Amino acid sequence: GKGQYDHFMLKEIHTQPTSLRKTIEGRVDLDSGSTDLDIESDLSEVETVHLVGCGTSYHAALFAACLLNRCGLSARAIRASEYDLTAGTPSNNTLFVAVTQSGETADTLSALRRANDVGLDTLAVTNVVQSTVAREADEPLYIRAGPEIGVAATKTFSSQAAMLTLLSQHLARVNQYASRVNNIEALLSDLTDLPDAVEGVLQSSNATRLAEKYLDENAYFFIGRGLGCSVAKEGALKFKEITYEHAEGFASGELKHGPLALVTDRTPVFAVCADDSSKTVTNAKEAQTRGAPIIAVSTSDHSIVDTADDHLSIPDMHPVCSNLLANVQLQLLSYYCATELGRAIDKPRNLAKSVTVE
Ligand code: F6R
16 A cells, blocks of 8 residues: 555655665675676677667666766667667677566567567566566566556666666676776665665655745756766656656757757756766756756755755765666655646556557
């Protein structure tokens, strides 16, 4: 049941310290500074990684592709529905990673079958044990987030991102093409601290107050760079799904290439500054000059806080973790905006938990 919570979504947001602990449990060896993922496939010669999913799972794929690229590996996030037209002819050394909470999404399954047909190594990062995608991939990597009832994916995004982070560090260690400059120890150490940090954000968040303040606007923009770009996209998807308000998420730098035409004093801009973010500050200020309220999602001592109209605070951690914490703040924001508007939060109109048609 929902227990003390009004909705499954809120319960699942608050479950994240526990669900993240389960994702990570037994998979990190801090003493040796390495991952222990129990992967049988030999990934030492993988040259390219295709991360494929839909919706929120696609955003987790984007997050992971960014991280893998920073480890010196060539990685692409590809929308499952576009895989047939955009993947080209993958080389034999391509690893295909299906990212899907349910393991039953038709678009993702169809892309996986295509990858299997051309003989790629395939992994499934999924929540549902023995789901179709889990069975049809060479190996499943279970995120162990527990059942997710709310249609809007929350705890499973965090767990997918954490699982894919572990996979990226596994690849960085075993793969001959990966760069050795990646500081695995610091990342893994922060990742094991992430569940407690999520707890802290859940307890201290002022998202309720901001939801009341920014309730009646024309559109909501979410911007970020790198890992923060995937969080901005995910923040906007969650927002539109459950509030039914128009929201867009994109790379900070894109604001000036078109969306700025839509910016007014009725279009709040949420700026995710949890990574290399000085350019995001500049981009946010461009929107502010046109009257838009800026809500910084950043550490309290970040330079954007001086100019921002409001602030959602996150602790200073490795960018993988601080971006996931920014995402938690945005989950709360969406949830409280949707409750203020009286929306059907656990079952938003026109949406299904698992989409089994292409
Ligand atoms: C968003 C959401 C959807 C799913 C998408 C993929 O909150 O729930 O966008 O993420 O339909 O579903 P899975 O991950 O089951 O493949």
